[in-house]
Amino acid sequence: MIQTFLRVKKAPLQPEDASQTYGFVTILNDDDVVLESPEDSHAFRVSKAKTSEKTSFSKVFSPTCSQWDVFVSICAPLLSQSLFHMNDALLFTLGVSGAGKTYTLFGPQDHPGVVYLALDALFYNIRGREASFPVVESIRSKLDKCKVLEGSKYLKHEPSHPIQLPSPDAYASLFPQKLDPSFQYAIYLCFPEIYNDRIFDLLEKASFFGHRHALSLKKSSSSDKKSVAGIQKVYVANPHEAFQLVHKVLQLRKSTSTKANSVSSRSHLVVSIELFRLQPAKNHIESCQLDLVDLAGSERTRSAETSGLLLREGASINKSLLTLGQCLEALRRKHDGRQHIIPFRQSKLTELLFHSGHLSGTARTCMLVNIDPLGSFDENAQVMRYSANAREIIPTQSSSYTDNFMSPSLNRTATQSKSTHSEAIQVQNEQLQRENESLRQLLADADAEMVNLEYEIREQMTREMEERVSQVEQTFLNRMLEETAQGIEYTDQKIEKMGEWVRRLQQGNKEKDECVAHLEHIIEQLQEENSIEEKPALQDTSNVHYIDNNRRSSRKLHYEDKQAIEEAHSLHTKRKLWPEPTLLQSSETEEEEGKTEISPKKKSPSPLKPLSPSRRPPLTKMYSQTGDVDINQL
Numbered sequence: 341m342i343q344t345f346l347r348v349k350k351a352p353l354q355p356e357d358a359s360q361t362y363g364f365v366t367i368l369n370d371d372d373v374v375l376e377s378p379e380d381s382h383a384f385r386v387s388k389a390k391t392s393e394k395t396s397f398s399k400v401f402s403p404t405c406s407q408w409d410v411f412v413s414i415c416a417p418l419l420s421q422s423l424f425h426m427n428d429a430l431l432f433t434l435g436v437s438g439a440g441k442t443y444t445l446f447g448p449q450d451h452p453g454v455v456y457l458a459l460d461a462l463f464y465n466i467r468g469r470e471a472s473f474p475v476v477e478s479i480r481s482k483l484d485k486c487k488v489l490e491g492s493k494y495l496k497h498e499p500s501h502p503i504q505l506p507s508p509d510a511y512a513s514l515f516p517q518k519l520d521p522s523f524q525y526a527i528y529l530c531f532p533e534i535y536n537d538r539i540f541d542l543l544e545k546a547s548f549f550g551h552r553h554a555l556s557l558k559k560s561s562s563s564d565k566k567s568v569a570g571i572q573k574v575y576v577a578n579p580h581e582a583f584q585l586v587h588k589v590l591q592l593r594k595s596t597s598t599k600a601n602s603v604s605s606r607s608h609l610v611v612s613i614e615l616f617r618l619q620p621a622k623n624h625i626e627s628c629q630l631d632l633v634d635l636a637g638s639e640r641t642r643s644a645e646t647s648g649l650l651l652r653e654g655a656s657i658n659k660s661l662l663t664l665g666q667c668l669e670a671l672r673r674k675h676d677g678r679q680h681i682i683p684f685r686q687s688k689l690t691e692l693l694f695h696s697g698h699l700s701g702t703a704r705t706c707m708l709v710n711i712d713p714l715g716s717f718d719e720n721a722q723v724m725r726y727s728a729n730a731r732e733i734i735p736t737q738s739s740s741y742t743d744n745f746m747s748p749s750l751n752r753t754a755t756q757s758k759s760t761h762s763e764a765i766q767v768q769n770e771q772l773q774r775e776n777e778s779l780r781q782l783l784a785d786a787d788a789e790m791v792n793l794e795y796e797i798r799e800q801m802t803r804e805m806e807e808r809v810s811q812v813e814q815t816f817l818n819r820m821l822e823e824t825a826q827g828i829e830y831t832d833q834k835i836e837k838m839g840e841w842v843r844r845l846q847q848g849n850k851e852k853d854e855c856v857a858h859l860e861h862i863i864e865q866l867q868e869e870n871s872i873e874e875k876p877a878l879q880d881t882s883n884v885h886y887i888d889n890n891r892r893s894s895r896k897l898h899y900e901d902k903q904a905i906e907e908a909h910s911l912h913t914k915r916k917l918w919p920e921p922t923l924l925q926s927s928e929t930e931e932e933e934g935k936t937e938i939s940p941k942k943k944s945p946s947p948l949k950p951l952s953p954s955r956r957p958p959l960t961k962m963y964s965q966t967g968d969v970d971i972n973q974l
Contacts, residue, residue, distance in 0.1 A: 342705045342706070342707060342730045342731065342733045343398045343414075343705070343706045343707070344397050344398055344706075344707045344708075344709060344727045344730050344731050345397055345398055345399050345400075345401065345410075345413070345414055345706065345707070345708045345709065346373060346395075346397045346399075346400045346401065346708075346709045346711065346727070347400075347401040347405070347410065347440065347444060347708060347709070347710050347711075348362055348365055348367070348373075348400070348401065348402055348403050348711060348713060349403065349439055349440045349710065349711065349712045349713065349714075350403040351363050351403055351712075351713045351714050360402060362402075362403060362713040363712075363713025363714045364376050364377065364378050364381075364713060364717050364720075365711065365713040367400055367402055368394075369400075370399055370400055371396050371397055371398070371399065371400060372394060372395070372396050372397075372400070373394070373395055373397070373400055374392050374393070374394050374395075375392065375393045375394075375395070375717065375720070375721055375724065376390055376391070376392045377390055377391045377392075377717055377721075378390075378717055381716075381717040381718055382717075382718045383717065383718060383721070393721060393724065395724045395727065395728055396731070397709070397727065397731075398731075399413055401413075406451070407444070407447055407451050407452065407453055407454070407457070408457070408506065408510075410444060410454060410708070411454050411457040411458070412514065414431060414454070414706055414708060415431060415454050415457065415458050415461075415632075416461070416514045416515075418431060418630060418704060418706065419458060419461055419462065419465075419515075419630070420515065420517075421704055422615055422628045422630050423462070423465055423466075423515070423519065423615070424517060424519070426615075426617060426626055426627070426628040427628055427703065427704060428628050428629045428630070428631075428703035428704070429628075429629075429630045429631070429703055429704045429705075429706075430630075430631050430633070430693070430699075430703055430704070430705045430706070431454070431630075431631070431632050431633070431705075431706045431707075431708065432631075432632075432633035432634075432635055432693075432705075432706075432707060432708070433445060433633070433634055433635055433707075433708045433709075433710060434635055434661075434707060434708070434709050434710070434723055434726060434727070435637055435638075435709060435710035435711060435712075435720075435723055436600075436637050436638055436639065436711070436712060436715060436716065436719045436720055436723060437598070437600045437601045437604050437636075437637030437638065437639040438600055438601035438604070438637065438712060438715065439637060439710035439711055439712045439715070439720075440710045440712070441605075441634055441635065441637060441708075441710045442603075442605055442634055444708065444710060445611075445632060445634045446586070446590060446634075449501075449502065449503055449504060450504050451504075452503045452504065452505065454632065455586060455611050455632050456503050456505070456583060456586065457505070457506075458613070458630070458632065459527075459579055459582040459583070459586075459613070460503075460505050460511075460579050461511050461514070461515070462527060462613070462615065463527070463578060463579045463582075464508060464511045464515075465511075465515055465519060466519065466525040466527075469519065469521065469523065469524050469525055470524070470525060470526065470577060471524035471525060471526045471616070471618060471620070473490050473526075473575050473577070475524070475618075475620055476526040476575065476616060476618065477575075479618055479620065479623060479625045480526075480616060480618075480625060484560065484567075486570070486571065486572070486573055487570075487572045487573070488528070488572070488573050488574075488575060489543070489572060489573070489574045489575070490574075490575050491574050491575055491576040491577060491581040491582075491585065492577065492581065494574055494585075495581055495584045495585060495588070498584050498588060499584075500580065500584065501583045501584050501586075501587040503583055522619060523617045523618065523619060524617075524618055524619070524620065525615065525616065525617055525618075526575065526615075526616040526618070527575075527576055527582070527613065527614070527615055527616075528573045528574065528575055528576070528613075528614040528616070529573065529574050529576055529582060529585055529586075529611070529612065529613060529614070530543070530568075530571050530572065530573045530574070530612045530614070531543060531589045531609065531610065531611060531612070532555070532568050532571055532610045532612065532692070533593065533594070533607050533608070533609055533610070534607060534608040534610070534660070534688050534689050534692070535594055535606065535607035535608075535653075535656075536607075536652065536653060536656045537656050537659070537660065537687060537688050538554040538688065539554060539555045539556070539557070539568055539688055539692070540552045540553075540554060540555065541553075541555060541568075541570070541571045541572055542589050542592045542593065542609075543571075543572045543574065543589070544572065546592075553570075555568050555569060555570050555571060556568075556569055556570075557569065557688075557691060557692065557695055565695060566695035567695075568692070573614070586611065589609075589611075593605065593607060593609055594606040594607040594653075596650065598639070598645070598646055598650065599645045600639055601637070601639075604636075604637070604639070605634065605636045605637065606636060606650075606653045606657070607636060607653075608633065608634070608635050608636055608657075608660065608689055609633070609634045610631055610632075610633050610634075610692070611631070611632040611633075611634070612629060612630075612631050613629070613630040613631075613632070614627055614628075614629050614630075615627060615628050615629075615630065633693075635661065635664075635689075636657045637657075638657065638658055638661050638719065638722075638723070639654050639657070639658070639719075640716070640719065641654060659687065660687040660688070660689040660690070663683060663684075663686045663687035663689070663690050664687070664689060664690055664693075664726075665726045665729070666683055666686075667682050667683060667684050667690050667694070667699065668726060668729045668730050668733065669729050670682040670683065671699070671733045672729050672730075672732045672733050682694070684699075707727060707730050709723055709724065709726075709727045711723065711724070856908065859908070863901065863904075867901075870897060
């Protein structure tokens with residue numbers, strides 16, 4: 341059976357009650373406690389009344405108990421098994437955040453925790469029989485290839501860490517048995533840290549950004565157990581070096597402040613103490629491992645008010661603790677006779693504890709539950725349920741362990757009961773076979789039902805998918821039709837506007853053509869009048885001066901007509917290339933005012949259309965009456 345212990349955090353004692361009641365915890369005796377749900381708890385709101393839960397432990401430590409009392413009751417028996425029988429041992433703490441787990445294992449300098457007391461007790465028992473570092477490494481290196489550091493060199497520049505330890509007489513009463521003087525002993529320490537479900541070595545030098553390499557679990561060459569590959573181990577020759585190393589590791593551990601706890605551990609820390617017993621003359625060595633695990637406390641996001649990286653760390657901690665609870669429940673079912681798969685590979689924490697042989701039945705295991713009577717009732721009650729599952733687990737001990745603790749009379753009793761036990765096993769096997777057949781039939785029926793259910797679900801999903809696809813196609817088609825109609829309407833509007841603009845342009849050109857025709861008619865009349873006026877002047881040969889003047893005037897008139905025609909022709913060309921709305925407006929205003937006559941001699945910016953070559957009168961006809969005029973000179 342896994343031994344479970346309970347330690348209640350310091351809290352004021354309620355004076356109105358004669359019993360030992362601290363908050364919602366009532367200590368009945370050294371083994372039993374009762375938890376009563378307060379009015380602000382979830383259990384009270386669900387049941388609409390106060391509920392009480394009674395739980396039993398191997399021993400209950402009240403708030404008045406000291407660190408030494410915890411060490412004597414829990415850790416001292418584990419050290420005895422490791423020292424005298426070389427058995428592995430495990431002690432891990434469990435509780436909510438701020439319940440006092442780290443305080444119990446490490447504590448302050450004036451009240452050292454279990455880790456410091458265990459190291460001091462180990463060196464007290466092996467005093468005078470410590471093996472030197474070269475001697476140990478010459479034998480140990482053949483079993484395990486790993487990086488080993490010597491404590492005196494590794495801690496050369498580290499400050500001392502004084503601890504107020506009990507007197508040696510206190511250890512003498514706890515360990516009256518003496519060790520075999522033919523053996524020498526050596527102690528190695530390593531510190532794996534499980535952070536965000538990954539294993540790191542706290543003794544590894546971190547990078548500039550504080551990162552370390554993640555490690556993996558590999559099978560050990562010396563045993564069937566798995567260990568952390570690549571982790572560094574430190575040989576410590578005296579308790580002061582061990583204390584300095586532990587103090588340095590605590591400073592490197594991940595911790596931060598939350599609303600639930602001012603110094604909240606964000607990782608699981610394993611203090612692994614490896615004890616070697618060797619005989620250099622016979623080249624013989626054997627070892628055992630004592631692991632003291634400080635689990636990070638479970639927390640709720642609502643109470644801790646974490647976010648970002650802290651939220652991720654809390655989720656990883658809660659996941660690993662949940663997996664540990666599932667493994668404990670699976671072990672309880674397995675030892676009750678119901679085979680159950682143990683999900684220890686779902687978390688690095690459980691994988692490390694199971695592969696090292698602690699929870700699989702080859703090591704003695706103790707669990708220390710810490711609760712805060714002034715904290716959350718629901719969270720502390722959940723931790724108590726974990727401990728109840730652990731108390732019902734009965735690990736199967738190894739042969740060496742049973743041989744060391746069974747007396748000769750118990751061996752004879754065990755031999756006499758072998759036949760009766762074999763008959764009971766045979767009957768149990770027959771029952772299991774019948775139960776197995778019935779379970780196979782139930783499994784076959786369940787498989788058939790699942791196949792039918794899967795077919796129905798697939799048919800339903802196919803129909804829903806087809807309906808969904810048809811809806812999407814119809815929506816897409818409607819959208820395409822709407823966009824096509826909008827495009828056609830937009831095109832029609834543009835065509836209509838373009839036609840209106842062309843009609844307005846044609847109307848303007850028509851008006852300009854009429855204006856040009858009118859001007860040409862005026863020019864023709866003026867030319868006829870000039871021809872009529874020139875005839876009597878030419879016939880009068882006596883007046884030469886008169887003829888010369890008429891000749892100059894006709895030349896000037898012809899020159900001005902030619903300039904007006906060229907100007908009208910140029911304006912007409914520009915109008916064809918760049919139709920200006922101002923010209924159209926000017927023509928319309930002129931038409932409305934009555935189309936006033938414009939003299940051909942005035943240079944006005946009126947829109948004149950030049951005569952086409954077919955409609956233009958020949959110049960020879962205009963000046964045929966003048967015999968001395970050279971048309972080419974004009």
